[in-house]
Amino acid sequence: MKMTSINVVVKSIQKVIGRGPHQLHEPLFFGKEMNYLKNTINQNSVSSTGEYVNKFEKKIKDYTKAKFGVAVVNGTQAIYISLKACGVKKDDEVLVPALTFVGTVNAISYLGAKPHFVDSQIKNFGIDCSKLEKYLNKIAKFRGRKCINKLTGKVIKAIIPVHVFGHPCNIQSIIEIAKKFNLIVVEDAAEALGSFYKNKHLGTFGDVGCFSFNGNKIITAGGGGMVITNKKKLAKKIKHLTTTAKLKHKWEYIHDEIGYNFRMPNLNAALGLAQFEKIHVFLKAKRVLFKKYLNVFNNVKGISLYKEPKNASSNYWLQTLILNKNNSSLKNKILKESHKKLIYIRPVWKLISELKPYKKKQKMNLSGAKEIYNRIINIPSSQSLILK
Numbered sequence: 001m002k003m004t005s006i007n008v009v010v011k012s013i014q015k016v017i018g019r020g021p022h023q024l025h026e027p028l029f030f031g032k033e034m035n036y037l038k039n040t041i042n043q044n045s046v047s048s049t050g051e052y053v054n055k056f057e058k059k060i061k062d063y064t065k066a067k068f069g070v071a072v073v074n075g076t077q078a079i080y081i082s083l084k085a086c087g088v089k090k091d092d093e094v095l096v097p098a099l100t101f102v103g104t105v106n107a108i109s110y111l112g113a114k115p116h117f118v119d120s121q122i123k124n125f126g127i128d129c130s131k132l133e134k135y136l137n138k139i140a141k142f143r144g145r146k147c148i149n150k151l152t153g154k155v156i157k158a159i160i161p162v163h164v165f166g167h168p169c170n171i172q173s174i175i176e177i178a179k180k181f182n183l184i185v186v187e188d189a190a191e192a193l194g195s196f197y198k199n200k201h202l203g204t205f206g207d208v209g210c211f212s213f214n215g216n217k218i219i220t221a222g223g224g225g226m227v228i229t230n231k232k233k234l235a236k237k238i239k240h241l242t243t244t245a246k247l248k249h250k251w252e253y254i255h256d257e258i259g260y261n262f263r264m265p266n267l268n269a270a271l272g273l274a275q276f277e278k279i280h281v282f283l284k285a286k287r288v289l290f291k292k293y294l295n296v297f298n299n300v301k302g303i304s305l306y307k308e309p310k311n312a313s314s315n316y317w318l319q320t321l322i323l324n325k326n327n328s329s330l331k332n333k334i335l336k337e338s339h340k341k342l343i344y345i346r347p348v349w350k351l352i353s354e355l356k357p358y359k360k361k362q363k364m365n366l367s368g369a370k371e372i373y374n375r376i377i378n379i380p381s382s383q384s385l386i387l388k
């Protein structure tokens with residue numbers, strides 16, 4: 001692609017959303033946010049008591065058709081506490097894509113467990129299952145029911161599939177691999193509220209699923225997260241651990257283990273609930289934006305717009321361009337030109353396995369993830385681009 005074509009890409013984005021400045025993703029408030037927030041103040045219940053946490057949990061669990069939902073402070077701690085409640089311990093290995101947000105991997109490290117990086121595929125930005133299965137067939141052995149990494153002697157305890165940008169990874173194949181190798185599945189659905197695969201909400205395939213309600217997600221609670229699961233014992237344990245492990249008593253402070261103050265404040269839940277009430281409007285807007293970009297990029301050579309996988313209904317949290325060729329210098333030129341025009345497009349995360357704290361961790365060949373890093377660019381995706 002010549003310099004002019006780089007301009008074509010930037011101009012094509014502008015055709016859809018107009019001149020900058022445009023951030024990658026901004027929240028939009030036009031529902032009952034202010035009413036609910038005022039209520040928390042009027043009721044003097046901005047923190048650990050109040051009606052909104054239960055209401056928000058119920059809405060999310062009903063919407064996703066999970067049996068239980070536990071609201072927490074953010075998506076990272078949702079993953080952390082899920083791994084802990086599922087029994088992941090110090091020195092256990094956890095399979096995780098190198099292509100994810102750093103929080104996914106930090107959650108493993110907080111436990112003293114070891115991330116073991118696996119590859120992703122351009123098809124849906126999720127774990128490359130056939131590569132993973134071949135790899136595990138080679139490096140794993142069983143000691144009783146335990147899956148052991150022959151190279152390190154450590155137990156491979158869990159896997160964290162990530163639904164990148166709200167698009168489903170090959171979750172059914174991952175569940176099968178997890179069964180074969182006796183792995184716990186904690187789904188990182190941080191970006192995937194409103195996304196379904198074969199009409200089943202993402203986050204409900206594994207043992208637990210985790211959402212984020214950070215300010216850049218499809219709905220926001222300011223900050224926040226939620227764990228969903230169909231397992232009653234697990235949900236109870238997560239609720240207990242995230243609320244300082246406090247036993248019910250009218251006045252005494254009795255805590256029966258070392259818990260965490262990870263509960264979502266009522267103030268955040270109020271915001272989250274008001275946002276959730278608009279999820280259908282947001283999802284529709286995301287699709288309208290996708291179609292507008294598609295109309296324009298259908299005519300641009302050398303680049304295409306990513307479309308949800310077969311059998312999926314994605315939330316299209318972020319709209320993604322894919323370069324036809326593995327060409328990071330072209331990607332960088334497009335990023336530079338676009339930023340000059342105040343359109344703040346972004347690459348995907350640098351591979352976590354290349355970051356300083358994680359360079360020496362176990363990994364398989366990561367050629368797919370590297371290719372994704374070189375080929376994709378996320379473009380402005382806020383619902384406000386349609387709804388304003």
Ligand SMILES: Cc1ncc(COP(=O)(O)O)c(C=O)c1O
Nearest residue numbers: 074075076101103104190212214
């Ligand atoms: C894929 C992924 N995992 C985990 C997280 C962590 O969520 P939070 O920022 O709420 O801690 C995020 C979002 O930021 C994410 O995008």
